[in-house]
Amino acid sequence: MNKGIVQYFFASLFFIGLSSNLYGQSCAFSLSGRIMDLHDETPIFGALVSIEGTTFFTQTDASGFYEIRDLCAGTFTLVISHVECNSLEKKINLRGDEIFNFELEHHINELDEIILSDSKLDEISTSVKEARLDKDQIKQNSSQSLAEALSATAGAGVLQTGTSITKPMIHGMYGSRVGIVANGIRLRDQEWGADHAPNIDFNAFESIQVVKGAAGLKYGGDTAGGLIVLSPSKKALKDSLYGSTTLNVETNGRGSSLTTQLTHSYLKGYYWSVHVTGKRFGDFQAPHYNLSNTGLKEGNLALKIGRTKIVKGWELNYTRYENEAGILRAAHIGNIQDLYTALNSEVPLRINPFTYAIQAPKQRGTHQNLQFSFYKTTSSNAKWEWKYSYQVNQRKEFDVRRGSRSELPAIDLKLQSQTVLGSYSWEKGYDWNFEAGINGLLEDNFSNPNTGVKRLIPDYLKYELGTFLVGTYQPSNGFSWDWGVRLDGVFMDAQKYYDQADWQGRGYAQLFPRFEVQKFGTQLLTNPRFRFFNWSAQTGVGVSLGSEVESNFAYILSQRAPNPSELFSDGLHHSIAAIEYGNLSLRSETSHKVLMRVSKNSEVFSWNLEPYISKIFDYIFIAPTGLEQTLRGAFPVWGYRSTNVFLAGVDFNSKITIHKNLNLDLIASYTYAQDQVSQNPLILIPPFNTLQRLKYRPQKGNWYFEVSHQLYVKQNRFPNSDFQFNLIEKGTIVSKTVDISESPEGFQKWDAVFSLELNGSNKIKKQLRFIVQNLTNADYRNYLNRMRFYASEVGRNFQIQFTLNY
Amino acid sequence: MKTLQHTKYALFYLFSFFLLLSCEKETPEIVEEQELITTVELQFQASGEAPQTIRWEANQTNVPTVTLKANTAYEVAIAFLDESDPADVEDITEEVREEADEHQVFFEFSGVTVDFTSGSSDTLDSDGNPVFLHTVWNATSTGTGIIKAYLIHEPTSKTSTTRAGFGGETDVAIEIPFTVVE
Numbered sequence: 001m002n003k004g005i006v007q008y009f010f011a012s013l014f015f016i017g018l019s020s021n022l023y024g025q026s027c028a029f030s031l032s033g034r035i036m037d038l039h040d041e042t043p044i045f046g047a048l049v050s051i052e053g054t055t056f057f058t059q060t061d062a063s064g065f066y067e068i069r070d071l072c073a074g075t076f077t078l079v080i081s082h083v084e085c086n087s088l089e090k091k092i093n094l095r096g097d098e099i100f101n102f103e104l105e106h107h108i109n110e111l112d113e114i115i116l117s118d119s120k121l122d123e124i125s126t127s128v129k130e131a132r133l134d135k136d137q138i139k140q141n142s143s144q145s146l147a148e149a150l151s152a153t154a155g156a157g158v159l160q161t162g163t164s165i166t167k168p169m170i171h172g173m174y175g176s177r178v179g180i181v182a183n184g185i186r187l188r189d190q191e192w193g194a195d196h197a198p199n200i201d202f203n204a205f206e207s208i209q210v211v212k213g214a215a216g217l218k219y220g221g222d223t224a225g226g227l228i229v230l231s232p233s234k235k236a237l238k239d240s241l242y243g244s245t246t247l248n249v250e251t252n253g254r255g256s257s258l259t260t261q262l263t264h265s266y267l268k269g270y271y272w273s274v275h276v277t278g279k280r281f282g283d284f285q286a287p288h289y290n291l292s293n294t295g296l297k298e299g300n301l302a303l304k305i306g307r308t309k310i311v312k313g314w315e316l317n318y319t320r321y322e323n324e325a326g327i328l329r330a331a332h333i334g335n336i337q338d339l340y341t342a343l344n345s346e347v348p349l350r351i352n353p354f355t356y357a358i359q360a361p362k363q364r365g366t367h368q369n370l371q372f373s374f375y376k377t378t379s380s381n382a383k384w385e386w387k388y389s390y391q392v393n394q395r396k397e398f399d400v401r402r403g404s405r406s407e408l409p410a411i412d413l414k415l416q417s418q419t420v421l422g423s424y425s426w427e428k429g430y431d432w433n434f435e436a437g438i439n440g441l442l443e444d445n446f447s448n449p450n451t452g453v454k455r456l457i458p459d460y461l462k463y464e465l466g467t468f469l470v471g472t473y474q475p476s477n478g479f480s481w482d483w484g485v486r487l488d489g490v491f492m493d494a495q496k497y498y499d500q501a502d503w504q505g506r507g508y509a510q511l512f513p514r515f516e517v518q519k520f521g522t523q524l525l526t527n528p529r530f531r532f533f534n535w536s537a538q539t540g541v542g543v544s545l546g547s548e549v550e551s552n553f554a555y556i557l558s559q560r561a562p563n564p565s566e567l568f569s570d571g572l573h574h575s576i577a578a579i580e581y582g583n584l585s586l587r588s589e590t591s592h593k594v595l596m597r598v599s600k601n602s603e604v605f606s607w608n609l610e611p612y613i614s615k616i617f618d619y620i621f622i623a624p625t626g627l628e629q630t631l632r633g634a635f636p637v638w639g640y641r642s643t644n645v646f647l648a649g650v651d652f653n654s655k656i657t658i659h660k661n662l663n664l665d666l667i668a669s670y671t672y673a674q675d676q677v678s679q680n681p682l683i684l685i686p687p688f689n690t691l692q693r694l695k696y697r698p699q700k701g702n703w704y705f706e707v708s709h710q711l712y713v714k715q716n717r718f719p720n721s722d723f724q725f726n727l728i729e730k731g732t733i734v735s736k737t738v739d740i741s742e743s744p745e746g747f748q749k750w751d752a753v754f755s756l757e758l759n760g761s762n763k764i765k766k767q768l769r770f771i772v773q774n775l776t777n778a779d780y781r782n783y784l785n786r787m788r789f790y791a792s793e794v795g796r797n798f799q800i801q802f803t804l805n806y
Numbered sequence: 807m808k809t810l811q812h813t814k815y816a817l818f819y820l821f822s823f824f825l826l827l828s829c830e831k832e833t834p835e836i837v838e839e840q841e842l843i844t845t846v847e848l849q850f851q852a853s854g855e856a857p858q859t860i861r862w863e864a865n866q867t868n869v870p871t872v873t874l875k876a877n878t879a880y881e882v883a884i885a886f887l888d889e890s891d892p893a894d895v896e897d898i899t900e901e902v903r904e905e906a907d908e909h910q911v912f913f914e915f916s917g918v919t920v921d922f923t924s925g926s927s928d929t930l931d932s933d934g935n936p937v938f939l940h941t942v943w944n945a946t947s948t949g950t951g952i953i954k955a956y957l958i959h960e961p962t963s964k965t966s967t968t969r970a971g972f973g974g975e976t977d978v979a980i981e982i983p984f985t986v987v988e
Contacts, residue, residue: 337969402841420819447834726917731915731916
């Protein structure tokens with residue numbers, strides 16, 4: 001439309017108004033209407049409606065209605081204000097009785113508070129308290145992996161395969177026993193492998209919660225270890241464009257990482273956001289040598305659009321994660337004699353000069369997730385929530401192979417999964433909250449036959465259907481009771497080739513003749529089908545004892561069906577020279593866990609003590625079962641079995657204010673785990689460890705300095721998996737012991753952080769951090785690193801981190 | 807009204823599970839194992855004697871034995887075969903010869919002292935080091951013992967005199983009982 005015409009139009013309106021004001025005769029008009037909330041259309045009570053420059057004013061009633069009478073015709077400026085809302089001014093041309101409805105918007109912080117208190121309800125469980133990483137902690141750890149970022153949490157640990165492949169551990173458990181939930185949906189990424197790092201970029205999230213136990217029944221009842229819940233930021237209901245960028249430059253690995261995100265939110269609740277992360281590292285260095293072929297490349301993208309309002313909202317979100325990680329070249333070995341030689345060498349047997357190139361052995365993972373979710377709150381504060389996610393995980397592992405086949409993956413898996421989660425939550429009175437829902441999963445695994453290597457994991461379809469009901473009763477701030485039950489059906493339908501000799505040898509021909517389909521030469525095609533029905537339940541109470549002391553007590557029952565690797569694994573593991581076999585006879589494992597917590601919150605000294613005990617029946621684990629003679633020599637065979645285990649432990653963390661500027665954090669945890677059938681300790685359980693962190697922050701300064709000290713004692717409780725083999729030494733056969741069981745010595749590690757906020761303009765905040773890891777360049781090996789047989793941990797690292805918030 | 811809404815949502819939840827239905831999976835293809843070595847062949851030839859060939863096969867129960875004469879020069883040729891498909895036997899020795907820089911054959915002996923050197927038709931790598939595909943053996947004592955034959959992939963040294971010294975990954979390590987007579 002022509003701009004001039006519009007101006008004329010308004011100008012003429014103005015003159016009409018003016019003239020009617022000047023020559024107006026009647027003063028008996030009324031102005032009325034309703035004032036509603038912009039976002040949820042609820043009436044706003046007590047809003048002040050006044051006419052500028054006059055004494056006319058009124059207030060809205062409970063239904064948001066207002067009326068001003070005895071007005072003369074004319075043009076006024078109507079001012080609508082409310083303590084909790086942004087004021088609104090509106091020019092009005094009154095020529096008769098008129099109705100004007102307005103929508104007011106609550107103050108931004110007000111809305112944020114509503115949304116935040118909403119997120120407080122997202123607390124996974126009231127009786128099992130979670131540990132949380134906030135935005136700032138996520139930034140500080142932005143160049144690290146999820147597991148490393150969580151490792152400062154009492155009770156959480158890291159299972160490593162070298163430097164860049166890390167897996168989170170909770171109370172000594174990992175893999176399928178620890179669930180990762182992102183955007184309210186479980187991550188489906190071949191989590192069963194000890195050397196599979198979670199395929200997720202935690203930089204795209206604003207809060208990470210660690211729940212020690214299967215307390216989040218909404219997300220599954222099979223995670224005896226616990227849950228890691230990653231949540232995105234809440235979008236502000238205002239027109240705003242904001243973002244942040246963090247750049248890390250590090251000396252060890254001579255690498256850098258960049259993560260940047262931009263969000264645009266609109267007044268009406270719409271928003272979009274883009275998040276990009278890139279990482280590139282070359283070989284890392286141990287204190288005295290280069291860790292050859294440990295480089296890392298990563299590129300991630302997250303896109304999001306949606307609308308969030310108090311009553312309803314939706315979101316469409318796409319994430320893509322791609323990672324390539326080298327595996328220490330010296331860890332790729334041929335047989336147990338090679339392993340023996342490597343174990344008895346002080347330094348890795350292959351040390352090459354630094355390079356950014358990543359060669360075989362290596363792994364490449366790609367994870368994509370397309371997700372849609374919506375929610376709607378009905379009148380009675382009940383909420384419907386529905387989420388659908390389609391995830392595609394591609395995993396390729398490359399071995400050093402003959403005849404230039406190293407570029408051909410030895411493992412090539414494509415896992416597609418679809419998840420649906422529908423839930424309904426409601427309140428009864430002010431005390432009772434309930435949530436019920438259904439959760440479905442379809443997983444389709446395809447193992448590419450073009451690898452030229454026998455499939456480690458077969459093709460399979462897996463269906464899961466679960467239903468849950470959880471509730472809390474909170475009559476006062478001082479007491480809460482929560483409970484929940486969940487039932488899951490798990491159906492597996494696999495197609496796997498067995499060597500006929502193996503099928504006979506393991507007794508499957510007698511046990512599972514119904515699985516046999518067809519013989520192909522020496523191979524037998526089988527169709528193993530399994531059904532598992534799993535119960536899980538949880539109940540607990542939280543009590544406040546006085547104003548500072550709080551106590552919680554919870555019991556959790558969880559059941560987990562064996563994962564594909566436990567059932568079907570079939571192949572050689574190059575890094576430990578072991579042949580691994582799955583077991584078709586496994587049943588679901590059942591875990592009982594009792595968690596307690598006492599915490600005291602005070603200005604000077606806050607602490608938190610969390611003891612727990614757990615008993616797991618039919619606990620699935622892998623153990624050596626014998627030797628197999630192959631053309632490469634004798635190999636130890638490891639097979640999956642089940643046993644009953646007992647676990648107990650305690651996590652402690654505290655914060656002491658030594659001086660108003662000086663804080664000391666103390667974190668410690670211990671886990672005891674015993675196989676009660678064989679009377680042996682469980683393998684790969686974190687030893688007693690502590691973390692101390694001293695932080696100096698001047699009250700008026702814009703900087704802080706932090707030194708932390710980590711101590712891991714030697715793990716003296718480990719099962720004996722050593723085995724013997726024969727070696728020819730100077731013309732005679734000698735028997736040697738391959739010592740793969742003994743844990744390395746304990747270690748201490750010092751880190752330091754100096755952080756400075758730089759003065760920028762009001763809108764842009766800059767932060768600079770200098771971080772030193774392994775300050776003393778300590779040379780140590782870690783029991784929880786599967787590469788400990790071959791090389792020491794990473795040495796000293798200097799890191800500069802620059803963050804811009806805009 | 808409210809009940810209707812609830813029913814509507816509940817039905818929607820249930821129907822959304824139909825999203826998860828998938829078609830039948832196809833029968834997986836059999837993996838054709840590559841770079842598999844199923845058989846190691848050792849050929850012994852001394853002048854004036856009938857040649858002896860012993861085959862060491864994966865999955866075989868009886869390991870063949872070999873008898874040699876002391877202080878006699880034996881020409882020994884080693885071959886690696888993939889006989890997983892009897893109709894299509896692959897000679898892996900060719901691959902080893904082509905990638906001479908990345909491979910090393912090595913022998914160890916227990917019970918009897920045997921010296922071995924590179925033979926006249928041996929393969930040399932790009933630095934002129936012998937790969938030991940063809941060797942000349944000479945037993946200097948008598949008795950019974952074990953021959954251990956190795957194929958090493960990507961050795962860290964090409965000039966060692968011990969298995970550990972060569973480094974690298976073991977692709978083949980077989981043991982053959984043998985007797986050396988006068």
